[in-house]
Amino acid sequence: MKTVAIVGVGLIGGSFGLALRKAGFTGELLGVSSGPALEAGLQSGAISSRATLEDAAGTADLIYLSQPVDRILQTLETLGPLTRPECLVTDAGSTKVAIVQKASEYLPPGVFLGGHPIAGKEQRGVQAADPDLFRNRVYVLTPIDPQTQLSGEFRHWLSRIGSNVIQMSPSEHDATVAFTSHLPQLISTALAVTLAKRNQASLAEVFGSGLLDMTRLALSPPDLWLSILATNQAGIMAATGAFLDSFTELRESILTGDPAHLFEAAAQFAGKLRNPASTKQGDGFANSL
Amino acid sequence: MKTVAIVGVGLIGGSFGLALRKAGFTGELLGVSSGPALEAGLQSGAISSRATLEDAAGTADLIYLSQPVDRILQTLETLGPLTRPECLVTDAGSTKVAIVQKASEYLPPGVFLGGHPIAGKEQRGVQAADPDLFRNRVYVLTPIDPQTQLSGEFRHWLSRIGSNVIQMSPSEHDATVAFTSHLPQLISTALAVTLAKRNQASLAEVFGSGLLDMTRLALSPPDLWLSILATNQAGIMAATGAFLDSFTELRESILTGDPAHLFEAAAQFAGKLRNPASTKQGDGFANSL
Numbered sequence: 001m002k003t004v005a006i007v008g009v010g011l012i013g014g015s016f017g018l019a020l021r022k023a024g025f026t027g028e029l030l031g032v033s034s035g036p037a038l039e040a041g042l043q044s045g046a047i048s049s050r051a052t053l054e055d056a057a058g059t060a061d062l063i064y065l066s067q068p069v070d071r072i073l074q075t076l077e078t079l080g081p082l083t084r085p086e087c088l089v090t091d092a093g094s095t096k097v098a099i100v101q102k103a104s105e106y107l108p109p110g111v112f113l114g115g116h117p118i119a120g121k122e123q124r125g126v127q128a129a130d131p132d133l134f135r136n137r138v139y140v141l142t143p144i145d146p147q148t149q150l151s152g153e154f155r156h157w158l159s160r161i162g163s164n165v166i167q168m169s170p171s172e173h174d175a176t177v178a179f180t181s182h183l184p185q186l187i188s189t190a191l192a193v194t195l196a197k198r199n200q201a202s203l204a205e206v207f208g209s210g211l212l213d214m215t216r217l218a219l220s221p222p223d224l225w226l227s228i229l230a231t232n233q234a235g236i237m238a239a240t241g242a243f244l245d246s247f248t249e250l251r252e253s254i255l256t257g258d259p260a261h262l263f264e265a266a267a268q269f270a271g272k273l274r275n276p277a278s279t280k281q282g283d284g285f286a287n288s289l
Numbered sequence: 290m291k292t293v294a295i296v297g298v299g300l301i302g303g304s305f306g307l308a309l310r311k312a313g314f315t316g317e318l319l320g321v322s323s324g325p326a327l328e329a330g331l332q333s334g335a336i337s338s339r340a341t342l343e344d345a346a347g348t349a350d351l352i353y354l355s356q357p358v359d360r361i362l363q364t365l366e367t368l369g370p371l372t373r374p375e376c377l378v379t380d381a382g383s384t385k386v387a388i389v390q391k392a393s394e395y396l397p398p399g400v401f402l403g404g405h406p407i408a409g410k411e412q413r414g415v416q417a418a419d420p421d422l423f424r425n426r427v428y429v430l431t432p433i434d435p436q437t438q439l440s441g442e443f444r445h446w447l448s449r450i451g452s453n454v455i456q457m458s459p460s461e462h463d464a465t466v467a468f469t470s471h472l473p474q475l476i477s478t479a480l481a482v483t484l485a486k487r488n489q490a491s492l493a494e495v496f497g498s499g500l501l502d503m504t505r506l507a508l509s510p511p512d513l514w515l516s517i518l519a520t521n522q523a524g525i526m527a528a529t530g531a532f533l534d535s536f537t538e539l540r541e542s543i544l545t546g547d548p549a550h551l552f553e554a555a556a557q558f559a560g561k562l563r564n565p566a567s568t569k570q571g572d573g574f575a576n577s578l
Contacts, residue, residue, distance in 0.1 A: 118497045138495055166494060173495070179484055180496035184503040186543075187476055190536040192555035194528075195468055197535065204562055205455060206427055206462070207469035208407045211562065213502045214473040218559040222552035229543045239483075240540045244533075246486065247479040251529045254475075254518045263511035266481035270507040273493055273500065 001153045002027040005056035005063045007075060009033035009041040012092045012117065013066030014129030017046035019161035022131040030056050033126075040126045057082035061150060065091035070227035073102050080106035088150040090115045094177065096142045096170035098231040113151050114142035114170055116177075117163065124221065135162030142170040178235030183243055185225065186236070188217035290442045291316040294345035294352045296364060298322035298330040301381045301406065302355030303418030306335035308450035311420040319345050322415075329415045346371035351443060354380035359516035362391050369395035377439040379404045383466065385431045385459035387520040402440050403431035403459060405466075406452065413510065424451030431459040467524030472532055474514065475525070477506035 004020065006013040009031045017029045031038050031047030041047040056063060057079060065072045072093045083089060085108040093099050096114045103112035119137040121128060139158050143151075158165050168176070192215045195203050229236060246262075253259040293309065295302040298320045306318045320327050320336030330336040345352060346368060354361045361382045372378060374397040382388050385403045392401035408426040410417060428447050432440070447454050457465070481504045484492050518525060535551075542548040 118495055120497060137497075140495060166491075168491065168495075172491065176489070176491045176495050179487060179489075179492055180500050183483070184480060184499045186539055187480055187503060187536070188499075188559075189552055189555040190532060190539045191473060191476055192558045193539065193551050194472070194532045194535040196554050196558035198468060198531065200465070200468075202455075202457065202461065202465045203468055206407055206429060206457075206465050207562070208409060208426075210473045210477075210506050211469050213505050214477060215555075215559040215562060216502050217499050218555040220552075220556070222549050222556065225552060226549060229548060230546060233543060236543055237540075240536070242487065243479060243483045244536070244540075246483040247476070247529070247533070247536075250475055250479045250482065251526075251533075254522060254525055257519060259518060260511050260515060262482050263478055263509075263514060265485050266478040266504075266507040267509070267511065269481045269485035270477075270504040273496065273504060 001025075001061045001150060001157070003030065003060045003062075004028070005030040005032060005051060005060035006041075006047060007032040007053065007056065007063060007065045008067035008071065009037040009047055009126050010066065011120065011124055011126065011128050012133075013064065014041055014044065014046035014126035015119075015131065015133035016064055016066060016092070016161075017041065018044065018129055018131035019134055020157060021045060023157065023160040025157065028059075030060060032056050037126050041129075044126065044129060046126055046129050053078060054082055057084070057087075061087055062154060063087060063089045065089065065093070067093075068224050068227055069093045069095055069099065069231055072099055073227075073231075076102045076106050083107050083111060085111060086150075087111060088113060088148065088154055090154060092117055094181070094228045095231040096140075096173045100142060100170040110148060113154065114173075116140045116142075116173060118181075122216075122219070132162065134158075137163055139163035139165050140173055141165055141167050142173055143167060174232050174235045175238065178232055178239040179242075182228065182232060182236050183239040185217050185220060186240060187243065188215055189220075191215060192218035290314075290350045290439060290446070292319065292349045292351075293317070294319040294321060294340060294349035295330075295336060296321040296342065296345065296352060296354045297356035297360065298326040298336055298415050299355060300409065300413055300415065300417050301422075302353065303330055303333065303335035303415035304408075304420065304422035305353055305355060305381070305450075306330065307333065307418055307420035308423055309446060310334060312446065312449040314446065317348075319349060321345050326415050330418075333415065333418060335415055335418050342367060343371055346373070346376075350376055350439060352376060352378045354378065354382070356382075357513050357516055358382045358384055358388065358520055361388055362516075362520075365391045365395050372396050372400060374400060375439075376400060377402060377437065377443055379443060381406055383470070383517045384520040385429075385462045389431060389459040399437060402443065403462075405429045405431075405462060411505075411508070421451070423447075426452055428452035428454050429462055430454055430456050431462050432456060463521050463524045464527070467521055467528040468531075471517065471521060471525050472528040474506050474509060475529060476532065477504055480504060481507035 029048045030051035031041045038050045090113045100114045117139045318337045319340035320330045379402045389403045406428045408422045
């Protein structure tokens with residue numbers, strides 16, 4: 001793996017370039033992105049030179065797609081006729097079924113490896129890129145075919161930049177993040193919408209740190225989320241439906257005076273999230289419900 | 290105001306004692322609480338001596354009830370026959386209608402002033418007490434009758450410990466915190482319950498900081514919350530009903546592909562919460578919905 005092309009030099013792509021450098025990668029880091037992003041990426045060392053997608057496809061061993069989901073889908077179509085069968089294409093998109101499907105339609109077989117680093121921060125853009133963004137973070141891979149030398153090399157670099165690689169199928173990935181990422185986002189947004197609609201001055205005066213925690217995700221940029229939501233409708237319907245059931249059960253338990261067991265199960269699960277060593281399948285979260 | 294009795298020497302009561310001292314209060318700080326809490330309070334200087342509730346009622350100018358809501362309700366009944374008409378009784382309970390009602394039944398007229406400091410932290414107990422806990426925080430007072438010299442003195446001390454005093458009626462307070470405090474708590478608990486019920490190992494592996502934010506409140510101690518919920522059922526039904534409407538609207542907008550306007554309204558409101566200078570009634574949050 002001598003030449004890497006980063007398509008979309010933003011927070012994730014820029015961090016990937018910086019992380020590779022910090023881990024000892026000495027090859028070429030081509031950047032395919034907008035003019036200002038390339039300029040900032042060159043300055044920070046996240047990329048070593050500019051390229052067009054055509055040039056990148058002609059020379060890169062690894063093509064790393066770190067754009068929003070809708071842009072990744074478009075890039076895969078464009079890459080189709082340009083991609084050499086001996087390269088590896090991977091992505092960092094937040095949903096996987098639609099992207100893996102699109103790649104199977106447009107790219108040569110054995111070339112594509114779906115990925116999703118569970119990492120990020122509130123700031124966007126290559127200016128916020130961080131060589132340690134992936135350190136001690138889960139990096140999901142959704143392998144379909146590729147057991148090539150290049151895919152082995154890529155996994156090796158993921159370890160060297162500190163990621164904890166987990167394998168799951170695209171559909172398992174999307175079903176999981178519907179609960180752990182998309183549902184929390186939608187809840188935060190709906191909470192902020194509820195208070196906004198109320199349009200009452202005291203709501204913005206009489207509040208504590210809890211409301212700030214619960215509305216932080218509501219600050220997320222809508223444009224990134226629209227294509228995530230559009231490509232995981234089934235998973236999101238399942239997760240939001242399950243949440244509506246739990247929320248309604250909790251709401252009714254207040255009227256009957258018996259919410260204690262739900263509070264205890266919730267506190268237990270929230271505690272386990274923060275103590276992953278003791279979290280494994282079948283450890284009885286659901287037993288107490 | 291020479292003698293203050295703090296009934297319930299925990300995080301809030303202990304912080305109130307430390308804050309008074311830091312602000313220059315030189316009188317007696319009586320503590321009425323469990324043995325270990327009194328011991329810790331004496332060591333940290335949050336109180337200056339132990340007392341029974343009877344002794345405190347007989348000598349204190351200000352009686353500060355900083356217990357959980359259900360305990361405050363019990364203490365008001367006990368205080369009834371003990372309270373001298375020339376003292377001021379106030380509380381720090383998280384709901385106000387039930388407490389103000391109980392005080393009006395059991396205490397002499399003009400003695401009680403309901404209060405709620407919008408301050409706290411994750412740790413409990415006087416060991417976590419902090420003289421700056423109330424600094425730059427809202428402190429709601431729900432005055433019914435008392436325009437006494439003592440109530441004026443108490444307000445003066447609230448200013449000196451750095452609180453931002455806001456007045457509202459008990460019912461307005463409870464309706465407001467139903468949206469800004471009780472609703473976020475219930476949402477966080479219901480989210481954690483949803484994931485706990487799913488009982489799937491990958492849910493505790495593939496998640497980022499967003500899920501941690503959204504489940505922090507779910508760690509709250511159930512015992513504190515049960516009496517809060519029980520004393521604000523009407524407010525909570527209104528707030529949870531409004532949230533169910535917003536969440537359902539957002540969920541359906543994903544199927545129709547048009548959640549952008551809800552994301553934008555939510556981001557706008559969440560931004561205003563963090564920039565209170567620009568937040569005032571009728572500034573048009575609801576207009577964009």
